[in-house]
Amino acid sequence: MPEIKVVLPKYLQIAGHIRDQILRGDLQPGDEVDSERKIAEVWKVARPTATRALDTLRREGLIESQQGSGTRVRDVRTHRRASHRYHRYLAQGAQYAQDESMELLGVGIVDAPGHVAEALNLARPARVMTRHRLISREGVGPVEISTSWWPASLAEHAPRLLEPASLGGIGSVRYVESATGRKASYARDQVSARLATTQEAELLQLSDAPAAVLAYRHTVYDSADQILEFAEAVYPPGVWSLEQEYPIEA
Structure with a gap:
């Protein structure tokens, strides 16, 4: 019997939000990503949830931590598709x-x-x-x-x-x-x-x-x-x- 599905866990929702920023070009290679403390504060989640969100992006190869310089976006080549441009326009007021x-x-x-x-x-x-x-x-x-x-x-x-x-x-x-x-x-x-x-x-x-x-x-x-x-x-x-x-x- 069909059932209503539950939403993704909080850490995956946070990771998805940051991933979208990277893929659509809002965050460029070399840009610093919010710290675990900042993410926990902005999203109103526990620190381990923020940690797990960043760990997800590290495993995907989208970000990397550098000693003394925080966590930054890697230079990962991806196609920017129509969905990225729509979401970027809503967030930034420009498609490209x-x-x-x-x-x-x-x-x-x-x-x-x-x-x-x-x-x-x-x-x-x-x-x-x-x-x-x-x-x-x-x-x-x-x-x-x-x-x-x-x-x-x-x-x-x-x-x-x-x-x-x-x-x-x-x-x-x-x-x-x-x-x-x-x-x-x-x-x-x-x-x-x-x-x-x-x-x-x-x-x-x-x-x-x-x-x-x-x-x-x-x-x-x-x-x-x-x-x-x-x-x-x-x-x-x-x-x-x-x-x-x-x-x-x-």
């Missing part, structure tokens, strides 16, 4: 971290590829708006190719999607929300490994050919379960992407 830059590769109205028309529930042939971006990270280089898609009919209500300029850091989902009055409610991600196209390999500076990439398909739904945006992201190989903790029950 301070070590990231975004180059807009192109915008326009085009014929919808088959999988895009299907994802947006459009009858074919269909016309769609698109924004194509390349995201780079300081000291690393290109780390993500991101493409967003919407029905062409949305252009009347959200014309800035067709402007070859940044949306001011709020991101396309937040802009569509403000332009239409619709609110993003939840999202669904699908992920697959595949070979890079010639253009993708060039943009991501992949020297090996053929080169594998990780591809995400990201669909955002509003509160009425209608699609607000369909997006695709392509990431280079050799970097961790999915982090998840879950209970294992007998």
Whole structure:
């Protein structure tokens, strides 16, 4: 019989909060992490709980303790996905971290590829708006190719999607929300490994050919379960992407 599950233990919730700060770029490599005493004070938990939270992050290789300089973030390479950017915008008011830059590769109205028309529930042939971006990270280089898609009919209500300029850091989902009055409610991600196209390999500076990439398909739904945006992201190989903790029950 189905049962309501209990939440994760407190130390895992604390570890998860700090982990998210690291993965989305709020805490950069070399930044100091709050001490056990500070964590216990802020989260109103016992000191051993704070200790256990930091120990969890150490085991995951995200932080390390250095004699005389506290506990600091390690230089761990991870993909920053849509969920990280949404949460960062809520916490910091900007989607991209301070070590990231975004180059807009192109915008326009085009014929919808088959999988895009299907994802947006459009009858074919269909016309769609698109924004194509390349995201780079300081000291690393290109780390993500991101493409967003919407029905062409949305252009009347959200014309800035067709402007070859940044949306001011709020991101396309937040802009569509403000332009239409619709609110993003939840999202669904699908992920697959595949070979890079010639253009993708060039943009991501992949020297090996053929080169594998990780591809995400990201669909955002509003509160009425209608699609607000369909997006695709392509990431280079050799970097961790999915982090998840879950209970294992007998």
